[in-house]
Amino acid sequence: MNVRNIKALAPFKGYVVTGIRFEEIGAQINLDFDKRSGPRCPHCQGKLPRNKIGRRAVMDCPMPHGSIVYLVFPTVQGLCQSCNRYVTTCPKEVHPDCHATWRLMRLVSSWAALATNSEVAAMFEISDGTVRRYDKIVLKEDTPPPCLDGLTKLLIDEKSVRKGHCYVTIILNGETGELLHMQEGRKKECVESFFGQLTEGQRAGIKAVGIDRSGAYQAAVEAWLPNAEIVYDRFHLVMNVNQAVDEVRRSQCRRASKEDRQLLKGQRYLILGNQENLDSDGREKLDRLLEANEAISTAYILKEQFRALFSYQRKGWAMRALANWCALALASGLAPFQRLARSFTQHGERVCGFVKHGLTSALIEGFNNLISRMVHKACGFRDLDYLELKLRHHSVMR
Numbered sequence: 111m112n113v114r115n116i117k118a119l120a121p122f123k124g125y126v127v128t129g130i131r132f133e134e135i136g137a138q139i140n141l142d143f144d145k146r147s148g149p150r151c152p153h154c155q156g157k158l159p160r161n162k163i164g165r166r167a168v169m170d171c172p173m174p175h176g177s178i179v180y181l182v183f184p185t186v187q188g189l190c191q192s193c194n195r196y197v198t199t200c201p202k203e204v205h206p207d208c209h210a211t212w213r214l215m216r217l218v219s220s221w222a223a224l225a226t227n228s229e230v231a232a233m234f235e236i237s238d239g240t241v242r243r244y245d246k247i248v249l250k251e252d253t254p255p256p257c258l259d260g261l262t263k264l265l266i267d268e269k270s271v272r273k274g275h276c277y278v279t280i281i282l283n284g285e286t287g288e289l290l291h292m293q294e295g296r297k298k299e300c301v302e303s304f305f306g307q308l309t310e311g312q313r314a315g316i317k318a319v320g321i322d323r324s325g326a327y328q329a330a331v332e333a334w335l336p337n338a339e340i341v342y343d344r345f346h347l348v349m350n351v352n353q354a355v356d357e358v359r360r361s362q363c364r365r366a367s368k369e370d371r372q373l374l375k376g377q378r379y380l381i382l383g384n385q386e387n388l389d390s391d392g393r394e395k396l397d398r399l400l401e402a403n404e405a406i407s408t409a410y411i412l413k414e415q416f417r418a419l420f421s422y423q424r425k426g427w428a429m430r431a432l433a434n435w436c437a438l439a440l441a442s443g444l445a446p447f448q449r450l451a452r453s454f455t456q457h458g459e460r461v462c463g464f465v466k467h468g469l470t471s472a473l474i475e476g477f478n479n480l481i482s483r484m485v486h487k488a489c490g491f492r493d494l495d496y497l498e499l500k501l502r503h504h505s506v507m508r
């Protein structure tokens with residue numbers, strides 16, 4: 111076989127390619143020490159005597175047609191005079207503990223961002239566990255530590271990552287969407303451990319924190335962040351209102367005659383979806399439904415009005431609109447909406463804080479979708495460190 115410029119196969123510092131052999135199972139690239147430099151200490155690059163020579167084989171990126179490639183290189187063990195410790199030589203491009211080259215591990219890791227780990231494992235003919243190990247090492251190496259300086263806004267949320275109620279608390283930078291902290295559980299301790307990592311100055315710089323109304327984080331935010339206003343984030347507020355609509359729908363369903371129940375059944379998404387996304391058929395169905403049932407019709411109008419709140423550019427206007435909404439909700443006679451109205455009246459500032467602080471729900475929604483996709487792809491995450499690494503990498507590298 112005529113391979114030109116075989117040096118290009120492994121341009122590793124201090125080594126030269128001496129040949130490539132193709133065998134049934136794959137290919138083997140042979141390296142030797144570059145004669146000009148000889149064996150070098152991997153820590154300090156000091157010269158080592160060329161004795162006790164062994165050989166080591168590690169896995170390298172596969173050839174384009176998919177066959178396995180091994181990289182075989184000589185190793186020298188000895189006492190490095192400058193470090194004064196026993197060392198074993200190894201090209202910098204080979205991971206010291208993984209029997210693999212960094213370029214293979216990077217390739218596996220970039221595929222793991224696109225496909226499930228089992229698919230990647232099959233592709234590279236390695237085990238699922240090895241894919242996870244390579245991916246973790248590469249992500250750890252390539253993802254910078256969280257940037258905690260200059261934080262002004264935070265978003266805090268909880269998310270289920272596995273069936274059987276395994277929750278994690280996540281904290282995002284409210285401006286960039288960077289994942290700053292993830293911890294198992296959804297108690298206030300989960301955010302306190304993050305606040306504890308911040309300096310006093312960093313904590314004082316935080317002006318707004320977007321959270322869910324019902325979460326356990328409010329007290330911790332109040333205790334730790336002296337200058338932060340709590341803002342109820344839009345994503346959760348809209349969810350609260352949708353839940354109220356659904357509660358009304360279900361109670362109407364229970365009370366309805368057999369005939370009406372037929373009309374109400376299975377219409378959840380019709381009622382909860384955004385009107386502008388409906389086609390003409392859907393709109394007709396919705397109109398018929400709203401005409402037939404007064405309570406659902408009222409709930410629907412309240413939901414749409416609440417959504418309109420988020421179009422206000424000034425907090426004063428939003429506050430007035432919220433007050434109107436609360437009055438309507440209280441007068442509606444629908445218990446779930448009355449409950450919401452009482453809470454919103456009490457915390458109007460927090461409901462309308464999004465205008466002042468410009469906190470949108472896009473970051474939280476985007477992040478929730480990302481977690482759902484990853485968890486779904488991996489059929490639930492057992493290794494939470496791994497999930498955190500993947501999420502952090504994604505949130506930083508977008």
Ligand SMILES: [Zn+2]
Binds near residue numbers: 197
């Ligand atoms: Zn050394």
